[in-house]
Amino acid sequence: MSSNPYIPFSAVIKDLRQETDGARPIKTFTVEFKDLKTWDRFSFRPGQCAMVGIPGVGESMISICSSPTQTGYLQFSIMQMGKVTTALHELEIGDDITVRGPYGQPFPLEQWKDKKILTIGGGIGQAPLRPIINYVLDNRNDYASLNILYGARSPKDLVFLHELKGFAESNTAKVHLTVDREAPGWNDNVGFVPQYLLDLKPSPENTIAVTCGPPIMIKYVLQNLVDLGFTDDQIYTTLENRMKCGIGKCGKCNVGSVYVCKDGPVFSYAQLKKLPADY
Amino acid sequence: MDTVILHKENLNEFLKSLGDIRLVAPVAENGKTRFEVVEDVDKAVIVLDDYTASPKKVMFPQTETLFSFKNSGAGFDTAAGTHPPVTVVFGIRPCDAKAFTVLDPLFSQDKEDPYYKEKRESTILVGNACTEPTNRCFCPSVGGSPGSTEGLDVLLTDIGDEYHVEIVTDKGKELLKGSETVLLDAPKDKRKAKEEVVGRSLAKIRRQVDLKMMHEILPGVFEHDMWKEMAEKCIGCGICTYNCPTCHCFDIQDEGSTATGRRIRVWDACMYPEFTLHASGENPRPDRSARLRNRMMHKFTYYPTNMGHIGCVGCGRCIELCPVNIDLIEILTRVREVINE
Amino acid sequence: MDATKPLRNIAREILSRDDVACLIGYEKGSYGFRVAPCVLKDPDQADRLVFSPLCVHNLTNYLTLENIGPLAQKDGDADKIAIVVKACDSRALAVLMAEKGIDREKVVVIGVCSSGVVDLKKLEKRFPNAVENTEVVRRNGAFSVMYQGETVEVPAEELLSAKCMRCKNRLPVVYDELVGEPDEAPGDEFADVRESEARSVEEKFEKWHSELEKCIRCYACRNICPLCYCSDCALDRLNPQLIRRSVNYQENLLFHMTRAFHLAGRCIDCGECERVCPQDIPLMELNRKLAKDVKELYDYEPGVDPEAKALFATFRPEDPDEGIM
Numbered sequence: 001m002s003s004n005p006y007i008p009f010s011a012v013i014k015d016l017r018q019e020t021d022g023a024r025p026i027k028t029f030t031v032e033f034k035d036l037k038t039w040d041r042f043s044f045r046p047g048q049c050a051m052v053g054i055p056g057v058g059e060s061m062i063s064i065c066s067s068p069t070q071t072g073y074l075q076f077s078i079m080q081m082g083k084v085t086t087a088l089h090e091l092e093i094g095d096d097i098t099v100r101g102p103y104g105q106p107f108p109l110e111q112w113k114d115k116k117i118l119t120i121g122g123g124i125g126q127a128p129l130r131p132i133i134n135y136v137l138d139n140r141n142d143y144a145s146l147n148i149l150y151g152a153r154s155p156k157d158l159v160f161l162h163e164l165k166g167f168a169e170s171n172t173a174k175v176h177l178t179v180d181r182e183a184p185g186w187n188d189n190v191g192f193v194p195q196y197l198l199d200l201k202p203s204p205e206n207t208i209a210v211t212c213g214p215p216i217m218i219k220y221v222l223q224n225l226v227d228l229g230f231t232d233d234q235i236y237t238t239l240e241n242r243m244k245c246g247i248g249k250c251g252k253c254n255v256g257s258v259y260v261c262k263d264g265p266v267f268s269y270a271q272l273k274k275l276p277a278d279y
Numbered sequence: 280m281d282t283v284i285l286h287k288e289n290l291n292e293f294l295k296s297l298g299d300i301r302l303v304a305p306v307a308e309n310g311k312t313r314f315e316v317v318e319d320v321d322k323a324v325i326v327l328d329d330y331t332a333s334p335k336k337v338m339f340p341q342t343e344t345l346f347s348f349k350n351s352g353a354g355f356d357t358a359a360g361t362h363p364p365v366t367v368v369f370g371i372r373p374c375d376a377k378a379f380t381v382l383d384p385l386f387s388q389d390k391e392d393p394y395y396k397e398k399r400e401s402t403i404l405v406g407n408a409c410t411e412p413t414n415r416c417f418c419p420s421v422g423g424s425p426g427s428t429e430g431l432d433v434l435l436t437d438i439g440d441e442y443h444v445e446i447v448t449d450k451g452k453e454l455l456k457g458s459e460t461v462l463l464d465a466p467k468d469k470r471k472a473k474e475e476v477v478g479r480s481l482a483k484i485r486r487q488v489d490l491k492m493m494h495e496i497l498p499g500v501f502e503h504d505m506w507k508e509m510a511e512k513c514i515g516c517g518i519c520t521y522n523c524p525t526c527h528c529f530d531i532q533d534e535g536s537t538a539t540g541r542r543i544r545v546w547d548a549c550m551y552p553e554f555t556l557h558a559s560g561e562n563p564r565p566d567r568s569a570r571l572r573n574r575m576m577h578k579f580t581y582y583p584t585n586m587g588h589i590g591c592v593g594c595g596r597c598i599e600l601c602p603v604n605i606d607l608i609e610i611l612t613r614v615r616e617v618i619n620e
Numbered sequence: 621m622d623a624t625k626p627l628r629n630i631a632r633e634i635l636s637r638d639d640v641a642c643l644i645g646y647e648k649g650s651y652g653f654r655v656a657p658c659v660l661k662d663p664d665q666a667d668r669l670v671f672s673p674l675c676v677h678n679l680t681n682y683l684t685l686e687n688i689g690p691l692a693q694k695d696g697d698a699d700k701i702a703i704v705v706k707a708c709d710s711r712a713l714a715v716l717m718a719e720k721g722i723d724r725e726k727v728v729v730i731g732v733c734s735s736g737v738v739d740l741k742k743l744e745k746r747f748p749n750a751v752e753n754t755e756v757v758r759r760n761g762a763f764s765v766m767y768q769g770e771t772v773e774v775p776a777e778e779l780l781s782a783k784c785m786r787c788k789n790r791l792p793v794v795y796d797e798l799v800g801e802p803d804e805a806p807g808d809e810f811a812d813v814r815e816s817e818a819r820s821v822e823e824k825f826e827k828w829h830s831e832l833e834k835c836i837r838c839y840a841c842r843n844i845c846p847l848c849y850c851s852d853c854a855l856d857r858l859n860p861q862l863i864r865r866s867v868n869y870q871e872n873l874l875f876h877m878t879r880a881f882h883l884a885g886r887c888i889d890c891g892e893c894e895r896v897c898p899q900d901i902p903l904m905e906l907n908r909k910l911a912k913d914v915k916e917l918y919d920y921e922p923g924v925d926p927e928a929k930a931l932f933a934t935f936r937p938e939d940p941d942e943g944i945m
Contacts, residue, residue, distance in 0.1 A: 004346075004357060004359050004360070004393050005390035005391070005392070006345045006346070006359075006394075006531075006542075006544075007345075007346055007355050007357060008355075010354075054537055055348045055355070055533060055537065055540065055542060056348070056533050056535055056536050056537035056538070056539075056540045057533055057537060058531075058532070058533050059531070081558040081559055082558030082859070083558075083858055083859045085558070215561075240557075241555065241557075241563065242554075242555050242556060242557050244529070244530055244531045245529070245531065245544075247389060247390040248388075248389060249385060249386065249392060249527070249529075250528055250529045250530070250531065250544075250547070251527065251528035251529070251547075251549060251577075252528070252530075252547075252554065252555065253555075254573075254577070254581065255563070256498075256576075256581060257580065257581035257582075257584045257585055262389060276498065276501050276576075277501075277502075278563055278564060278569065278573060279563045308830075309830050309831065309834065310900050311834060311899060311900055313834075341836065341867045342865075342866040342867050342868065413748070413749050414651060414652055414748075414749040414750060414751050483749075485751045486651065486751060508659075511657075511658075511659045512656060512657040512658070512659070512682075514681065514685065514840070514843040514844055515685075515843055516838050516839050516840035516842075516843040516844070516896075517836075517837075517838040517839060517840070518838045518840050518896070518898050521836050521838050521898075522898060530865060532864070532865045532866070534864055534866060543865070543866055545865045545866060545867060546836075546867075548838075551839075553856070598650075598651075600898045602677075602840055602844055602892075602895070602896035603656060603657055603677065604649040604650055604654045604655070604656035604657075606649075606650035606651070608650065609650045
């Protein structure tokens with residue numbers, strides 16, 4: 001049966017978790033398909049995204065922030081920004097939601113087997129990195145180690161804090177948290193993520209570094225990784241752009257001849273360097 | 280391919296003999312010529328000497344319902360899969376027919392677009408060769424010709440009192456099965472007449488642009504100042520994009536409410552500032568020079584790289600209709616100058 | 621009188637000034653009868669400038685477009701922008717000044733007295749497919765059109781733009797430099813508006829139904845208008861959304877009627893919207909009807925007096941309305 005790529009799958013919200021408050025709050029949505037047969041058409045890998053939406057309002061391309069090893073549901077961490085995300089934030093547990101996808105190229109986790117994985121996240125940028133973390137933890141023997149470097153403006157801007165603290169406590173991964181400025185009750189590192197990266201001085205040997213966060217952070221992280229001796233093929237990031245169709249036809253998300261929805265969002269630094277400065 | 284002759288006075292009879300099809304042809308309406316559905320061949324004013332009307336909307340309408348919904352969760356109603364009627368687009372120009380061939384790989388690659396596909400498969404293109412190219416035409420520069428049959432099922436060429444009719448594809452042959460009474464055998468001299476007509480047309484096309492290796496040359500001038508200069512007069516409207524037969528960008532919008540409504544796609548233009556505007560306020564192409572550069576490069580580098588076709592058929596509508604004389608021939612000529620400097 | 625030479629001389633001088641960043645004028649276009657707007661930065665570029673009946677554009681539009689206009693300048697930017705304007709174009713400057721859309725101090729106005737521009741669509745229909753060696757010059761009551769190696773004389777009224785045939789004033793209303801001398805303008809009695817007012821409501825409705833069905837919402841009319849410069853156009857917004865993105869008669873009607881009302885008391889009849897429309901919609905009919913109403917209700921004509929205040933931003937006791945809405 002040929003499927004219409006513009007028709008979304010019906011889903012329902014099973015859980016909502018408020019990650020941060022403020023002017024642009026972040027909520028993690030746990031979503032299940034209404035028809036279990038949908039899973040036959042929705043097999044995804046870490047790094048892929050989906051169009052999350054509400055008919056009558058619109059759709060927004062969001063990274064799937066859970067790993068496929070977490071079966072039976074999808075998770076999306078959504079920051080309230082514009083029309084669609086504001087409407088999504090008004091939904092409650094039990095409300096309907098639509099999901100269309102999965103879209104994009106995933107992280108090449110097969111290629112990364114036996115390597116040391118280092119994720120470097122900033123703010124909401126931690127969300128697309130979370131599927132890597134969860135996948136690696138669920139396939140722990142396939143990977144040499146997992147180091148998570150994550151920072152935000154302040155402690156209350158950190159997402160998945162509870163989970164990350166859990167990993168640190170159970171020693172399943174090395175977690176290095178940082179905030180931009182001193183804050184009452186904060187006993188971990190203080191400093192910007194790119195600087196903390198330099199302070200930690202990770203060895204590039206047999207390591208893959210994946211980063212996601214605000215553009216300015218990514219810029220300095222990439223620079224610093226290169227300075228630390230990482231090659232272009234050892235560095236990965238995920239881009240974002242305004243998207244509508246998700247399937248490389250509407251023309252909105254192109255960066256040069258590449259469509260972020262279909263040829264991305266995951267790019268190695270080597271691939272990134274080939275793209276025109278149009279993103 | 281088969282060649283037959285149709286006497287001009289039999290044109291209406293020919294159109295009526297096409298059978299139970301939906302006929303779309305260039306008709307005069309309120310001072311403009313547009314491709315519209317013709318209900319009554321004898322009453323309609325079909326215009327065959329017009330070069331402005333664009334039939335892009337037949338395969339790719341400006342506003343198209345993707346699906347409608349009622350009471351969230353109750354499923355989605357879509358017209359896709361409902362088999363549109365067999366349509367004949369009559370009087371389409373060779374450049375516009377080629378444009379569909381250019382668009383086909385985009386809509387069919389990866390996840391196929393059922394809306395375009397269904398219309399494409401159920402539409403038969405009966406072309407009208409160009410005997411009077413205008414000053415904006417430059418199709419030979421992109422490998423086209425006023426008498427090209429590329430992308431057409433049938434091609435009519437006006438050779439005087441008759442039309443020289445080429446049956447290009449099986450689809451075309453099938454369509455003309457019922458027209459035997461008006462389609463006559465073509466004697467040798469009439470077959471040659473088409474070549475002469477096309478030769479005279481080609482001589483009338485006076486604008487050209489050298490596109491040799493252009494898809495490789497363009498990335499080399501990405502950072503150059505010329506884009507700023509070329510884009511300074513651009514007013515950021517959608518005239519070039521909307522009138523271009525190969526432009527395909529679209530937006531998706533929801534109309535109605537969450538209780539009941541529809542999701543539509545509408546034409547969009549990369550020349551608009553909001554085209555790439557993120558909700559956060561960030562815009563990867565914040566100024567007109569970035570947008571103009573992207574449009575040119577998309578047509579002459581990115582699209583050829585991805586789809587194997589130049590994203591331009593040389594119709595020149597963008598050149599003629601641009602309110603401020605932004606001329607892609609001028610731009611691409613400048614690109615070559617810059618590279619040669 | 622050929623304005624080109626004196627215009628180039630003035631431009632050369634102005635571009636040599638330290639306080640002027642650029643000059644917006646007209647230059648020969650890429651083919652046929654086309655003329656293009658140009659932005660010059662150096663005095664030796666001054667010879668690119670032309671002025672002829674083919675200079676149809678209202679260049680004041682660029683003052684409120686990104687990257688060129690004073691509105692887009694960074695704070696503290698002291699550089700001025702010089703601009704070539706005809707009398708009709710200059711009225712836009714007067715309205716922009718009244719609305720504080722531009723800073724008069726930052727604009728150097730080069731006014732040119734024109735006897736009228738051609739209707740390009742009429743010209744290109746009469747002299748089709750021109751590619752090179754074309755020129756149009758006004759000689760008294762006729763246009764000398766150089767086309768395909770020959771020069772043809774055409775009575776002016778056969779090619780003049782409709783707006784020039786009802787022009788009220790050929791002297792720019794604001795200028796720092798002036799080229800040429802204004803000749804007598806025919807005057808405007810809104811004859812065309814009276815004609816359409818005389819039609820029945822049914823006729824008018826049907827006419828505009830068929831015109832607005834043609835609209836493809838390219839927004840060229842809005843983007844070319846010097847007085848449509850809201851950075852966040854109400855007719856484009858998604859949040860809240862006033863006009864749907866779907867293109868059909870209803871949404872098009874809402875778009876054009878709303879835009880016409882947003883321009884009431886501000887539109888200066890430069891006719892650019894109608895000139896650029898790829899679908900040949902007679903947009904000026906809408907604007908001129910409102911202009912006539914404004915004249916009758918408020919005895920106001922936008923842009924003729926550079927000192928005047930904006931109409932709908934001001935309340936006068938003698939206004940027909942009892943208060944400000």
